Amino acid sequence: MQILSNKSIVSGFRAIELREIVPEVVDLGEFWESAGSQEQAHEHRYWEIGYTAEGASELNVGKERKLQLGPGSFWSVPAGTVHWLRRGPQSRHHRLFVGLQLPVIAARHSEWSLRGLIREVVVLHEVHQLELLFSRIVTEGATPSHYQAAALRLGVDALLLEVLRASTDGNKRAANAAIHPAVSRALNVLQNRFRENWTVQSLARESGISRARLAQLFSQQVGSSVHKALNKVRVEHARILLKESGLSVSEIAQDCGFATSQHFARIFRRLTGSTAARYRREVAQLE
Numbered sequence: 001m002q003i004l005s006n007k008s009i010v011s012g013f014r015a016i017e018l019r020e021i022v023p024e025v026v027d028l029g030e031f032w033e034s035a036g037s038q039e040q041a042h043e044h045r046y047w048e049i050g051y052t053a054e055g056a057s058e059l060n061v062g063k064e065r066k067l068q069l070g071p072g073s074f075w076s077v078p079a080g081t082v083h084w085l086r087r088g089p090q091s092r093h094h095r096l097f098v099g100l101q102l103p104v105i106a107a108r109h110s111e112w113s114l115r116g117l118i119r120e121v122v123v124l125h126e127v128h129q130l131e132l133l134f135s136r137i138v139t140e141g142a143t144p145s146h147y148q149a150a151a152l153r154l155g156v157d158a159l160l161l162e163v164l165r166a167s168t169d170g171n172k173r174a175a176n177a178a179i180h181p182a183v184s185r186a187l188n189v190l191q192n193r194f195r196e197n198w199t200v201q202s203l204a205r206e207s208g209i210s211r212a213r214l215a216q217l218f219s220q221q222v223g224s225s226v227h228k229a230l231n232k233v234r235v236e237h238a239r240i241l242l243k244e245s246g247l248s249v250s251e252i253a254q255d256c257g258f259a260t261s262q263h264f265a266r267i268f269r270r271l272t273g274s275t276a277a278r279y280r281r282e283v284a285q286l287e
Helices: 102-108 115-119 130-142 148-168 172-177 181-192 200-207 211-222 226-244 249-255 261-272 276-286
Strands: 002-007 011-016 025-033 047-054 057-061 065-069 073-077 083-087 093-100 122-124
Touching (some): 011 130, 025 148, 047 115, 047 130, 057 073, 065 073, 073 148, 093 130, 093 148, 102 115, 102 148, 115 148, 122 148, 130 181, 181 211, 181 226, 200 211, 200 226, 211 226, 226 249, 226 276, 249 261, 249 276, 261 276
Antiparallel strands (some): 011 025, 025 093, 047 073, 047 093, 057 065, 057 083
8 A cells, every 4th residue: 555645736645556455445535625726537447436525626527527516525436437527716625535446345245236336427415424434434544554454344335335325315314314524523522522612713623624614514504603502502501500409500600611600691591581590490399
């Protein structure tokens, strides 16, 4: 295996000679590319699958076919198919890709219907759940470790199975049930570290995504801003303490991460319609 890095206009890396580890995996990599950049038309002797994490691109296939890709888009290009990518005007473009010998995998899993991926160009949109699966494969392929072959094979199988589910369900499963990995990480951080003073910028760094992209995805998939989500988590924790602890209201405000008791009182009333003291009395009367 070799790692080929690139730090020019296109930043990222490609891991090659992976067939020495797992015969069905040819190469893989991750790239961050500039606005308006374009690949040369090319074809492979293997199947290329990819995922767009950020930015919008145009996948050109042959002389006339053009397919639009946006954040959360998956694509698969069969072996021997001329294609190239043209990046849109966005300042940040981020994609992950894996080169596979799909017939080898299809033979191993004869019960799976991989014929569509083998024969045709496939594009799926809003399949954000694939990002984490791609990331795991890229990480395993680029990092020599014990049981690397098994980890790569399991990672590829999990990815293709999720692609099949998304395509078979008409993408309804992906659109309705999936949440972007960065949003999932952000929510987990807020749930477990709500006492910290999080901003969109600091949470974006923790989640591994740009500030603007996190704000956009958070609004779309959670339905609120990061600030409102943080306040909601803090108030839920406050309600538990009001019910189960003997802490004073000011002590609870401090424990939940609010700067002042006044700020806590204002947010608690806004979200619950009640004061903290009244909520505590009402809960006590019900027990």
